[in-house]
Amino acid sequence: MDPITFDRERHVAFLEMMLxxxxxDYEAQEINRLTLAYYVVSGLAVLDALDRVNKEQLISWVLSYQVHPISDADLKNGKFFGFGGAFQNFSNDDGKVSEHNFGHLASTYCAIAILKVIGYSFSNFEFTPILSSMRWLxxxxxxxxxxxxxxxxxxxxVYCAAAICFMxxxxTGMNREKAxxxxxxxxxxxxxxxxVPGAESHGGATYCAVAALNLMGFIEMNILTKFSQPFILDINLLLGWCLEKQSTDGGFQGRTNKPSDTCYAFWVGGVLKLLGGYQFCDRDLLRRFVLSCQSPYGGFKKLPENIYPDVYHSFYGLSALSLLEEPGLKPLQVELGIPAVI
Known part of the structure; x- marks a missing residue:
C-alpha cells in the first residue's frame, strides 16, 4: 500500500471484519465490549459505510447492556444505572451462578454515542434513571x-458525563458549575x-477538558467575557502547548518527549479544531504521518513501525483524517468524538 494514499475500501473491510x-488478543477486553463496538461502528460511520451494519440488531444488542433499577429505592442507594461494558457471572452464597451488569460512565457514553451515530430515536428511551443516578457519581x-x-x-x-447529558x-445529571x-x-x-489537578499535561486529558467545556457551553463564554480569578482558561497558552506537540515527523505527541502516536492526531488536533487554531499546524505533514500508520491489512497502527492495526487507533486515525478533510470521509462533531449526525 502506498503510504501516502488513503485506501478507503481496505479500511471498510477491516472494520466490517472487526464488527x-x-x-x-481482545479477550482481555471482555469488560469493554461497548467501547470496542463504539470504535468499530463510529469508524464505519466516518467511512460512510453504515450500510454494512445491521442497525436493528445492533440497537437490540446495545440496549441489552443497560442496567435497570428494580425499584425507586434502587435510585437512592448510590448505584449508577447506565450501561455496563459486559455481563459478568457471580456465584451466590447458595452456589448458584447469577449474571450481573454494572453501569459505567465510559460504557454509557459509548452506548449512547453508538445509538446516536446509527440514528436511534431517543423519544421512547427511558433515560431518567441514568441521569438521576449519575448525580451520585x-x-x-x-x-x-x-x-x-x-x-x-x-x-x-467529567467528559463522559458532559457528553451523556449533551446527547x-x-x-440534570450533573452540576456544570462544579464540573x-x-x-x-x-x-x-x-x-x-x-x-487531575497538578498532573502532567496530556493530549487526551486536554481534549476531555476542552470538549467538556465546549459541550457545557463555557468555551465561548470564556473567550468573550474571561472568567474572574482564579478560574481563567488561558487559551493562548493552551494553543501554544498544542502546537508544540507536533513533532518533526508531522504527528502529535500526547506528552512532551514522547513519540508521535496516531490517536493524538485526533486528541490534540481536535482541541486545535475546537479552539480555532487548527490552521496553524502543518496539516500536510500531519496527513503524511497518519497515512504512514495505515496497515496493509486495513485499519491503523499506533506507530508507523508497528505491525498490526487495532480498532482504537483505526477509529482515531480515521477521525484525524476527517479533521484534515480527507475526501470520502464524513465530518466529525469534534466535541462528541463521533461523526456528525445530520
Whole structure:
C-alpha cells in the first residue's frame, strides 16, 4: 500500500471484519465490549459505510447492556444505572451462578454515542434513571467517578458525563458549575491539562477538558467575557502547548518527549479544531504521518513501525483524517468524538 494514499475500501473491510469477530488478543477486553463496538461502528460511520451494519440488531444488542433499577429505592442507594461494558457471572452464597451488569460512565457514553451515530430515536428511551443516578457519581470537587464504588476520579469521566447529558439534551445529571471548576483546576502551568489537578499535561486529558467545556457551553463564554480569578482558561497558552506537540515527523505527541502516536492526531488536533487554531499546524505533514500508520491489512497502527492495526487507533486515525478533510470521509462533531449526525 502506498503510504501516502488513503485506501478507503481496505479500511471498510477491516472494520466490517472487526464488527463480526475480534481477534483473540481482545479477550482481555471482555469488560469493554461497548467501547470496542463504539470504535468499530463510529469508524464505519466516518467511512460512510453504515450500510454494512445491521442497525436493528445492533440497537437490540446495545440496549441489552443497560442496567435497570428494580425499584425507586434502587435510585437512592448510590448505584449508577447506565450501561455496563459486559455481563459478568457471580456465584451466590447458595452456589448458584447469577449474571450481573454494572453501569459505567465510559460504557454509557459509548452506548449512547453508538445509538446516536446509527440514528436511534431517543423519544421512547427511558433515560431518567441514568441521569438521576449519575448525580451520585459527581464528587464534591466537581469530578466524576465512573462507577458507584472503588474507582478513580478524573477528567475522562467529567467528559463522559458532559457528553451523556449533551446527547440526551438534559443536564440534570450533573452540576456544570462544579464540573467547570474542576476542569479549570486541571490546567497546568504549560497550558495543557492533566487528568487531575497538578498532573502532567496530556493530549487526551486536554481534549476531555476542552470538549467538556465546549459541550457545557463555557468555551465561548470564556473567550468573550474571561472568567474572574482564579478560574481563567488561558487559551493562548493552551494553543501554544498544542502546537508544540507536533513533532518533526508531522504527528502529535500526547506528552512532551514522547513519540508521535496516531490517536493524538485526533486528541490534540481536535482541541486545535475546537479552539480555532487548527490552521496553524502543518496539516500536510500531519496527513503524511497518519497515512504512514495505515496497515496493509486495513485499519491503523499506533506507530508507523508497528505491525498490526487495532480498532482504537483505526477509529482515531480515521477521525484525524476527517479533521484534515480527507475526501470520502464524513465530518466529525469534534466535541462528541463521533461523526456528525445530520
Amino acid at each position: 463480526e469477530r475480534l481477534p483473540e 459527581q464528587q464534591p470537587d466537581g469530578s466524576f467517578i465512573p462507577i458507584h464504588v472503588g474507582a478513580e476520579a478524573d477528567l475522562r469521566f 440526551l439534551n438534559n443536564w 467547570r471548576e474542576y476542569i479549570l483546576n486541571c490546567q497546568s502551568y504549560d497550558g495543557g491539562f492533566g487528568l
